[in-house]
Amino acid sequence: MDLTWSEREERFRDECRAWLAANVPPEPLPSGDTREGFALHLEWERKLYEARWAVVSWPPEYGGRGASLWEWLIFEEEYYRAGAPQRVTQNGVFLLAPTLFEFGTQAQKDRYLPRMAAAEDLWCQGWSEPNAGSDLAGIKSRAVRDEAAGGWRLTGQKTWTTRGAFCTHLFGLFRTDPQAERHRGLTYFLVPLDTDGVTVRGVGRLDGDEGFAEVFFEDAFVSDDCVLGGVNEGWNVAMATTSSERGLTLRSPGRFTATAARLVELYHQRAREADPSVRDDVIQGWMDAEAYRLYTLADVTNIVEGRPPGARSSLNKIWWSELDVRLHETALALLGAHGELVAGAPEAVEGGAWMKGYQFALSGPIYAGTNEIQRNVIAERVLGLPRR
Amino acid sequence: MRFAFTDEQLWFRDAVRDLLDKECPPEAVRYAWVNHDGRADHAWEALAEMGVIGLTVSEAYGGLGLTDLDLVLLLEETGRVALPEPIVETTAVAAPLLEAVGSDDLKAAWLPRIAAGEAIVAVGFVGTPFVLHANVADLLVLEREDRLFALPADRATIEQQPSVDGARRLYTVDWNRNDEIPLVSGTEGWHQVNAAFDRGALGTAAQLLGLADHLLAVTVDYVKQREQFGVPVGSFQAVKHHLADALLQLEFARPVVYHAAYSMAHGLDTRSRDVSMAKCYASRAASLVARKALQCHGAIGYTVEYDLHLWMKRVWALAASWGDASYHRRRVALDVLGPPTGPSGPELRNRSAHA
Ligand SMILES: Cc1cc2nc3c(=O)[nH]c(=O)nc-3n(C[C@H](O)[C@H](O)[C@H](O)COP(=O)(O)OP(=O)(O)OC[C@H]3O[C@@H](n4cnc5c(N)ncnc54)[C@H](O)[C@@H]3O)c2cc1C
Numbered sequence: 001m002d003l004t005w006s007e008r009e010e011r012f013r014d015e016c017r018a019w020l021a022a023n024v025p026p027e028p029l030p031s032g033d034t035r036e037g038f039a040l041h042l043e044w045e046r047k048l049y050e051a052r053w054a055v056v057s058w059p060p061e062y063g064g065r066g067a068s069l070w071e072w073l074i075f076e077e078e079y080y081r082a083g084a085p086q087r088v089t090q091n092g093v094f095l096l097a098p099t100l101f102e103f104g105t106q107a108q109k110d111r112y113l114p115r116m117a118a119a120e121d122l123w124c125q126g127w128s129e130p131n132a133g134s135d136l137a138g139i140k141s142r143a144v145r146d147e148a149a150g151g152w153r154l155t156g157q158k159t160w161t162t163r164g165a166f167c168t169h170l171f172g173l174f175r176t177d178p179q180a181e182r183h184r185g186l187t188y189f190l191v192p193l194d195t196d197g198v199t200v201r202g203v204g205r206l207d208g209d210e211g212f213a214e215v216f217f218e219d220a221f222v223s224d225d226c227v228l229g230g231v232n233e234g235w236n237v238a239m240a241t242t243s244s245e246r247g248l249t250l251r252s253p254g255r256f257t258a259t260a261a262r263l264v265e266l267y268h269q270r271a272r273e274a275d276p277s278v279r280d281d282v283i284q285g286w287m288d289a290e291a292y293r294l295y296t297l298a299d300v301t302n303i304v305e306g307r308p309p310g311a312r313s314s315l316n317k318i319w320w321s322e323l324d325v326r327l328h329e330t331a332l333a334l335l336g337a338h339g340e341l342v343a344g345a346p347e348a349v350e351g352g353a354w355m356k357g358y359q360f361a362l363s364g365p366i367y368a369g370t371n372e373i374q375r376n377v378i379a380e381r382v383l384g385l386p387r388r
Numbered sequence: 389m390r391f392a393f394t395d396e397q398l399w400f401r402d403a404v405r406d407l408l409d410k411e412c413p414p415e416a417v418r419y420a421w422v423n424h425d426g427r428a429d430h431a432w433e434a435l436a437e438m439g440v441i442g443l444t445v446s447e448a449y450g451g452l453g454l455t456d457l458d459l460v461l462l463l464e465e466t467g468r469v470a471l472p473e474p475i476v477e478t479t480a481v482a483a484p485l486l487e488a489v490g491s492d493d494l495k496a497a498w499l500p501r502i503a504a505g506e507a508i509v510a511v512g513f514v515g516t517p518f519v520l521h522a523n524v525a526d527l528l529v530l531e532r533e534d535r536l537f538a539l540p541a542d543r544a545t546i547e548q549q550p551s552v553d554g555a556r557r558l559y560t561v562d563w564n565r566n567d568e569i570p571l572v573s574g575t576e577g578w579h580q581v582n583a584a585f586d587r588g589a590l591g592t593a594a595q596l597l598g599l600a601d602h603l604l605a606v607t608v609d610y611v612k613q614r615e616q617f618g619v620p621v622g623s624f625q626a627v628k629h630h631l632a633d634a635l636l637q638l639e640f641a642r643p644v645v646y647h648a649a650y651s652m653a654h655g656l657d658t659r660s661r662d663v664s665m666a667k668c669y670a671s672r673a674a675s676l677v678a679r680k681a682l683q684c685h686g687a688i689g690y691t692v693e694y695d696l697h698l699w700m701k702r703v704w705a706l707a708a709s710w711g712d713a714s715y716h717r718r719r720v721a722l723d724v725l726g727p728p729t730g731p732s733g734p735e736l737r738n739r740s741a742h743a
Contacts, residue, residue: 001390001391001392001393001394001457001646001650002389002390003389003390003391003647003650004389005389006389009389070389264724264725267725268725268726271725271728271729272729276728279721279725279728280714280717280718280721282721282725283717283718283720283721283724283725284717286720286724287665287668287669287717287720290644290665291640291641291643291644291665291669292640294391294643294644294647295639295640295643297389297391297643298391298392298642298643298646300389300391301389301390301391301392302392305392312639315635315636315639315640318632318636319636319640372625372629374632375628375629375632375633376625376628376629376632378628378632378635378636379622379627379628379629379631379632380628382632382635383608383628383631383632383635384608384612385608385611385612385620385622385623385627385628385631386612386619386620386622386623387623388619388623388624388625
């Protein structure tokens with residue numbers, strides 16, 4: 001056991017810290033789940049890309065720095081510590097990209113990865129449908145082979161597509177063999193949203209942002225090279241994406257340790273007025289963020305040494321999502337009557353960021369597979385309990 | 389950066405696991421509830437032979453001279469089998485403390501015997517008022533009102549204080565002041581005492597991990613074979629969620645405990661805080677696992693005929709000793725948040741307490 005960073009890693013930390021200190025926007029950007037906010041976020045992400053900080057762990061030929069997992073963790077820690085904005089390109093960069101690296105053809109990687117890194121192609125995730133949520137294998141959207149045209153015709157509807165209204169591309173599952181078993185006849189498609197027959201409609205979210213979209217497909221034609229990982233192989237490919245979503249790549253500890261540090265600051269400002277019992281919640285939240293960091297160090301050691309987490313990534317998902325809710329609840333308890341003030345209120349603390357963050361945190365136990373489903377996964381696939 | 393144990397550490401752990409499976413089966417724990425001294429028959433000697441009892445004693449005095457990091461996994465194993473012996477007190481707490489603050493004579497008299505498994509040291513700190521296994525101790529190390537001293541056990545009068553866990557023989561201790569051997573003075577000495585307290589909390593946290601691991605494993609086995617409504621009860625979602633939560637809390641406590649052992653072994657500035665996090669997490673996790681284990685067993689877990697209670701009661705006892713979860717949470721809060729502005733509870737031990 002050696003819980004110290006190497007000199008090389010310390011240098012890497014210094015380098016990213018210095019760049020972030022000089023470049024992170026001084027004022028927080030407006031929400032990336034609104035059209036105007038999204039545009040401002042893209043400016044920031046393109047700046048990240050120019051300086052080669054957008055996709056640090058990717059190989060240089062695709063715009064990265066070939067950073068190790070450890071360096072990536074360091075970068076994330078510095079990123080959130082510097083108060084940099086959450087990534088609006090995360091569905092592409094953190095979810096689709098690892099899947100493309102694993103399953104994509106050389107041509108697909110060359111075509112999509114550089115443009116994704118540069119925030120030119122903007123990807124959204126098309127899993128959910130009105131009648132297929134937790135039961136993802138129940139999707140009905142279908143793709144029918146068009147032999148003559150050398151491609152597929154897509155029909156159906158996706159829903160709850162995060163930032164779908166502002167994106168240029170969608171990755172998602174479509175049923176290609178209606179006869180096959182539920183999990184078998186699915187194929188993973190990469191779809192440009194400007195394809196004829198695709199319509200995108202924005203849907204308002206709980207927090208008032210427009211960030212959701214419904215996506216309708218009416219005989220939309222895509223070519224063969226839009227299939228990722230083989231026809232009827234979509235379920236396995238998608239499972240690789242979802243394990244990124246639950247585990248490390250989407251939610252590194254840096255975001256939560258930074259939120260916990262903000263909570264400690266808020267405690268110092270507000271402790272006098274707050275109920276003494278809140279002190280316990282503040283420190284428990286701080287410790288829980290720290291515990292996630294330690295868990296991750298062990299997790300990364302395992303990954304680096306060839307012991308991938310598999311279904312254990314469901315443990316991460318429950319931990320970070322429930323932690324995020326508690327950190328925000330505790331902050332609201334410290335804010336007392338100020339807690340309900342939102343952006344625009346002259347008296348709002350930190351521009352109402354805690355209430356905004358709270359509403360977003362509440363979605364954590366729902367998206368990326370609800371926590372009820374994660375508990376089932378842990379029970380069945382980690383503890384080995386029988387299925388029903 | 390590498391947050392994992394070495395192959396040698398894991399190998400040692402496995403060897404100790406095999407030995408304890410043999411020397412401390414459930415019958416031995418059950419027997420410790422009713423026998424005359426509250427101990428398992430041969431486990432202590434066998435552990436001493438392997439070097440475990442003397443693991444923290446330096447080589448000069450016949451020990452292995454290893455660190456908290458090497459010890460933590462082994463203590464976890466002693467928790468897994470609910471070993472009814474004062475190994476945390478003797479090996480984790482007393483031996484390093486005597487080595488740090490004892491006179492040369494005292495060290496020469498006691499450390500080789502501890503390392504050989506011939507002497508048991510029982511300890512009583514402020515905050516841990518009841519002395520475990522004082523009945524079989526050869527030496528007592530006691531902290532009372534700003535004094536720390538050693539006391540040959542035959543000079544003490546002891547009175548048993550029955551614990552919920554029948555294999556934990558607890559005592560209050562009385563003695564004649566003239567028999568005391570004073571152990572510490574000065575800031576550095578008290579730092580060592582505080583470190584010893586931290587080692588007690590850390591060792592207990594490690595045992596709680598092992599206890600919880602065992603409770604979860606036997607519960608998983610049970611719900612896979614127990615059938616109701618024609619199916620194993622483990623196929624019911626409510627049962628699954630109880631056990632998934634148990635695993636979640638346990639798996640997140642684990643790195644926190646190992647990290648605290650690393651901090652102690654490397655003398656990091658944050659070690660007291662890290663140990664407090666460890667004890668807080670281990671106490672909470674093990675208590676939750678015990679609760680879930682009982683619930684998922686139904687009434688059979690509620691009997692003393694069945695072994696489950698031996699482990700649950702050890703969890704309850706250890707979760708409360710060497711500072712319970714809220715005590716340690718307050719200690720972390722003092723370090724991270726500073727003194728509370730509102731009303732505060734009982735005084736906390738911190739590293740400047742006796743400076
Ligand atoms: C902020 C946010 C962003 C999202 N972004 C996207 C996106 O970009 N792309 C996308 O495709 N989807 C997205 N989603 C959708 C998300 O993946 C689904 O909401 C989720 O999979 C749950 O599906 P559902 O909402 O249909 O709930 P349902 O599946 O109808 O579940 C309702 C309730 O029943 C419980 N339940 C269901 N089945 C079981 C079971 N077997 N055992 C126990 N409990 C069960 C659930 O846990 C839940 O509590 C997003 C959701 C949110 C909130």
